[in-house]
Amino acid sequence: MLYYHVHPYSLTKHLWQISLHFTQVDNKDFSLSLPNWLPGSYMIRDFARHIVSLSACCNGRPASIVQTNKNTWVCAGQTGDWQIDYQVYAFDASVRGSFLSTERAFFDGACLFLRHNQRSQETCQLQISDLPSHWDIATTMPLTEQAQVYQATDYRALIDHPVEMGKLLRLPFTADGIEHEIIISGQFAEFDQQRLVDDVQKICTTQIAMFAAPDPFTHYQFLLHVGKGIYGGLEHRSSTALQADRHDLPQADAGNDDAYITLLGLFSHEYFHAWNVKSIIPAVFADSDLNTEAYTRLLWAFEGITSYYDDLFLVRSGVITPAQYLQLLAKTITRVQQGSGRQIQSLADSSLTAWTKYYKQNENSPNAIVSYYQKGALAALCLDHYIRIHTQQQQSLDDVMRALFQDWCQRGCGLAEDEWLNIAEKVTGLDLQQVYQQYINTTNDLPLTEVLAEAGVQLQWQPLPRQHGGAYVEQQSPKISAAADLGGRFQASTLGIVLQQVFSDGSAENAGLCAGDQLIALNNEIIADFTTQWSRFHPDEHLNVHFIRDGLLLQTDMVIQAARADTALLSIQNLQQVNNWLLG
Secondary structure (H helix, E strand, C coil): CEEEEEEEEECCCCEEEEEEEEEECCCCCEEEECCCCECCECCCCCHHHHEEEEEEEECCEECCEEEEECCEEEECCCCEEEEEEEEEECECCCCCCEEECCCEEEECHHHCCCEECCCCCCCEEEEECCCCCCCEEECCCCECCCCCEEEECCHHHHCCCCEEEECCEEEEEEECCEEEEEEEECCCCCCCHHHHHHHHHHHHHHHHHHCCCCCCCCEEEEEEEEECCCCEEEECCCEEEEEEEHHHCCCCCCCCCHHHHHHHHHHHHHHHCCCECCCECEHHHHCCCCCCCCCCCCHHHHHHHHHHHHHHHHHHCCCCCHHHHHHHHHHHHHHHHCCHHHHCCCHHHHHHCHHHHHCCCCCCHHHHCCCCCHHHHHHHHHHHHHHHHHCCCCCCHHHHHHHHHHHHHHHCCCECCCHHHHHHHHHHCCCCHHHHHHHHCCCCCCCHHHHHHHCCEEEEEECCCHHHCCEECCCCCCCCCCCEECCEEEEECCCCEEEEEECCCCHHHHCCCCCCCEEEEECCEECCCHHHHHCCCCCCCEEEEEEEECCEEEEEEEECEECCCCEEEEEECCHHHHHHHHCC
């Protein structure tokens, strides 16, 4: 057995002190390493860079330990009792990191725990000590009979149970007889706790009901940290680490505002990952040593399908209405349509290059890549309806997901690159090769207009201002006059605006403007309120723009282009068909 002991070395210096104890029964050399990435987040993060000191001893005497690369250390073989002591700097407040302060602490085990590479299958014990007396600890790692001592079956299990520490609000509930907890850290005002519990309970119960037994966990925790302007989540086998703005929590006697619906969607998304990613998983992820990238063309099926179901389960569980669901869907459709990268990159390629493109986006990303989350969700929608139509509504994507989960339960191993499609064809009895090729392997636009029409929803494209974002409408309106389009995203500045991204072949790009340019005047009028000033212009107008680049005052002439008809408006045409899809 391997024994890990974690305690704060200094709350103010944000340093963890960690000791790893084990007994070597032979004199063979062995190695220790820290992962370079962690499951669920597909970017090399080099966690070992946060180790600030490291030493080893054997049988109470200093022992040789030599670093051989950025995250690996080799120890000269020696029998006896070993102890590895090291300190880790912890000031990454994300769900992917390790954090330690006077107010709270959190860690994902991949950031802290050295792996004994020759004994990674052995049972691990974790002791956490010397925390402030008023702090609580939350984790789903099994607790031993000793206080604050936990046990994991092996190294992969050890790093798959994040730990939240501090002053915690615990909100327990059961879903289908399984114990769940929402555990909230951070500073927040009074909110409607019962409403949050009731809504999340409905979502969990509905998701559990979709999949046949056995359930992938015996208890589950949502570790939610709230703060200012934060958002994110990372799935684990029986828990998830979440972050949200404190004002996203529901208020008493208030309706479902956009912020709260987004928070519920985050709960739903990460919970669904307990089946789709933590159970159903690409073989390359399941087999990875977490040292180097693990490449798959299937991320669309794991993140995209999960993104399809996250909002779908909000309406299936009754926490939002079909109209609210279509509002969310319209925004997703619009975001995908407004990115010209969808014409450059397929979903399969987006999945493969996530490590260097999706997770390392820059100012040109909208022109070069497509999101396997967002377009993946729309591809899942199209696949779902294709299956429904061609099986006379007898089967759906639900049946494929159940079959994939049962396959994992029976075999206990990840999916090879061609197995997702093979299982989908087997369970539906359909030849999906052509539609899979079109949706996943090409840059063709998805047939959303036709697919949604078959589901009782009308999709209309309108040339609205980019910031509109798409919407559900009670009834479609006639074609409107096109808005003036800047052709870029911007951020307000103390003077004017700063371009964040410039879109291909748009007004800004054709005028020679670049990301980082600070626009300060339009037609010689200083920009005080860009949105108001821009609204006065029309397509085909010529505009003189003054801007600052590299400390120099420059100017250019711009011909304003019309907004493309790429904003999605959705309306219900056949309520029965919509209900059969969303609620059936």
